[in-house]
Amino acid sequence: MEDEALANDWLACHQCDALYVHPQLNDGQRAECGRCGATLFERKVNSIERTFALSVAGLILLIPAIMLPIMGITLAGQYQEASLLDAITQLIVKGYFMVATLVFMFTIAVPTVKLIGALIVFAVLTYQAAPVLGGFLFALFILLVVIGKNQLEILEQ
Numbered sequence: 001m002e003d004e005a006l007a008n009d010w011l012a013c014h015q016c017d018a019l020y021v022h023p024q025l026n027d028g029q030r031a032e033c034g035r036c037g038a039t040l041f042e043r044k045v046n047s048i049e050r051t052f053a054l055s056v057a058g059l060i061l062l063i064p065a066i067m068l069p070i071m072g073i074t075l076a077g078q079y080q081e082a083s084l085l086d087a088i089t090q091l092i093v094k095g096y097f098m099v100a101t102l103v104f105m106f107t108i109a110v111p112t113v114k115l116i117g118a119l120i121v122f123a124v125l126t127y128q129a130a131p132v133l134g135g136f137l138f139a140l141f142i143l144l145v146v147i148g149k150n151q152l153e154i155l156e157q
């Protein structure tokens with residue numbers, strides 16, 4: 001227990017692993033590594049309100065991102081556009097159910113769950129309601145961020 005409290009007082013640089021005593025910062029301040037200059041820790045101004053605003057904007061913009069055409073093809077003089085939903089529907093029609101499921105999961109379901117989860121975490125932090133649910137959703141949000149980063153690394157290879 002004492003070791004855990006001691007471990008929480010220290011912060012390692014993400015770039016060079018230099019150890020520092022965890023800084024006490026006010027809103028708008030950030031701590032930088034003295035060795036490499038990387039940002040160790042940052043407290044953004046109105047971070048909860050900004051998260052709420054960006055989550056709402058993200059949910060609103062998710063609708064046109066799904067419904068509006070994302071690509072157009074001219075073939076033999078005919079122009080055809082397709083939205084994300086059109087692409088998923090065509091994958092299902094052609095029998096590529098697994099690919100359609102993956103496209104749906106990573107382009108519609110996961111972003112929607114992340115944005116709704118961020119809104120619920122905001123509500124929990126603001127109104128102090130259901131902290132266990134907020135903790136669970138925050139852990140789920142971090143898990144989805146890690147999965148998203150791994151997915152990008154796979155696509156880059």
Ligand SMILES: [Zn+2]
Binds near residue numbers: 014015016033035036
């Ligand atoms: Zn460093």
